[in-house]
Amino acid sequence: GAVVSQHPSWVICKSGTSVKIECRSLDFQATTMFWYRQFPKQSLMLMATSNEGSKATYEQGVEKDKFLINHASLTLSTLTVTSAHPEDSSFYICSARNGPVSQPQHFGDGTRLSIL
């Protein structure tokens, strides 16, 4: 149980392109979803937290107009990287939680984004 699917796994695109990443909880309802990015050899960095039907809460330093998050249903959240540039290249990982904060987060497989 607690399977989170993230799509796509890899994206390579040109600078200036917008990229959408989907995160789905397959066998549970995700009341809260999280988006992280991770650079090589570094720890996870939380970008934003989203609750279904609400606006996402962004971490300090994360541009909300750059990283658009939509959590339209209890099983789907999307992250759109708008007008991506090479410095946005990273490993983006979503996670989902069902219920209160005491419950664990379950991670998707991640999306490796490369901007040329």
Next chain:
Amino acid sequence: QKEVEQNSGPLSVPEGAIASLNCTYSDRVSQSFFWYRQYSGKSPELIMSIYSNGDKEDGRFTAQLNKASQYVSLLIRDSQPSDSATYLCAVNQETSGSRLTFGEGTQLTVNP
């Protein structure tokens, strides 16, 4: 002081040995503690959750929590080469709302 600190790695143990991974946290009122395993190039995978003082065992894994000392650990018995990964300690600190605070991870290598 970091909010969640893990013993600096990398940690190297021979196959069959016990690997001990340690984590301390700063927020005394934290209630939920998790260990995740992350293979190189992959996303984290939940191994254990622990909420009460004492030991919690699941197969070859044992999580230990001591809230008075603000300390949580993960023991891996009969370590296998497939256990080689980075282990992340994560704490839900009440002051951080719904987010998890992750340690920087300890890289474990199990040598055949």
